Amino acid sequence: MKHPEYNEFAKFCLHELIELQDDFKSRYDIDGYEDWFYNQSNGLLTFSTEEDQINFRYLLAGTFSKRSNTWKWSWDNENIMPEVKKEVSSVKNFGYQSEFEKLTNGCFESDEEEAWELTAITARLTKGIGVYRPASEDLLTFMVIQEFVDNETAQAIKDKYVECGAHEYRRRAFVCNHLNYRDKIGFEESFETYENMQLEDDDDFQDWCNECEKVRQKEDGWNDNSMAFADIKVICEQCYFDMKELNLGYR
Incomplete structure (x- = not known):
């Protein structure tokens, strides 16, 4: 009533x-x-x-x-x-x-x-x-x-999202080409992340493996050589955190 x-x-x-x-x-x-x-x-x-x-x-x-x-x-x-x-x-x-x-x-x-x-x-x-x-x-x-x-603003927002066969339409994330869903090979982030976090306009989820981190440090940062070794690929946000869970067991 x-x-x-x-x-x-x-x-x-x-x-x-x-x-x-x-x-x-x-x-x-x-x-x-x-x-x-x-x-x-x-x-x-x-x-x-x-x-x-x-x-x-x-x-x-x-x-x-x-x-x-x-x-x-x-x-x-x-x-x-x-x-x-x-x-x-x-x-x-x-x-x-x-x-x-x-x-x-x-x-x-x-x-x-x-x-x-x-x-x-x-x-x-x-x-x-x-x-x-x-x-x-x-x-x-x-x-x-x-x-x-x-x-223009709407397109900039849409550009931050990607189609994913497993998770449909999610925010984009960038990872090195070595990361996968089978092997624990390290998870080095550009900043600490958590699921569903709000990002600044200029930020993206970014991660690379232990071997990429060794090359990055040897090259004193990201340059043509370290970027070529990482061979960055685009995945969706949920895939990113699935990889993070595999490598760090944070959940």
């Missing part, structure tokens, strides 16, 4: 969202694009028509299943990547402070109308500029758009 104050708050947020969405669509005309694509790894939502495109950062508030008639918050969904759900935890924290159970229960029976209310609350609490719900038959995904990203 809804808390009376929650019911009033949810309706207020939904009314606010209607005005917010009108302004958002008027400003960016997202309905004028033919295609859409979102990526949980880099947190970008892209609308495009041929070579013309527009990009936004987004959060994934949650999903509504038409089959089970349930809402599931993104922070309670292990299949949703951290980049697009970490800030949604602020909604849960607000729910605890206000004693609004709908904001603290990870999954519960619901309907599509309420899913829009929950998305509206998320938009208000995370200062969203609009919302988007991609077309889908069974599982509806509700996104809160955070900010516009110019195409």
Whole structure:
């Protein structure tokens, strides 16, 4: 049963969202694009028509299943990547402070109308500029758009990600060509790393084996000779940490 104050708050947020969405669509005309694509790894939502495109950062508030008639918050969904759900935890924290159970229960029976209310609350609490719900038959995904990203910046973000046969689309990492998934041959990093860490714009995950480190020290750093010996290759972030686990057993 809804808390009376929650019911009033949810309706207020939904009314606010209607005005917010009108302004958002008027400003960016997202309905004028033919295609859409979102990526949980880099947190970008892209609308495009041929070579013309527009990009936004987004959060994934949650999903509504038409089959089970349930809402599931993104922070309670292990299949949703951290980049697009970490800030949604602020909604849960607000729910605890206000004693609004709908904001603290990870999954519960619901309907599509309420899913829009929950998305509206998320938009208000995370200062969203609009919302988007991609077309889908069974599982509806509700996104809160955070900010516009110019195409140059968006491309720079996308360039930091690679397709991986094992882990789909993840951040890129650079390792020497000697590292593999069988042998413990050392793991020398350019800086200490951990999974899902935030990187500075100019940083990448970088690692090389013990033999590469010997050559690097002999050459007094990275130069043509040490780089040629390392023969750097690009892998995804998850592959990087799988190799790190093999060599260091850090998990």
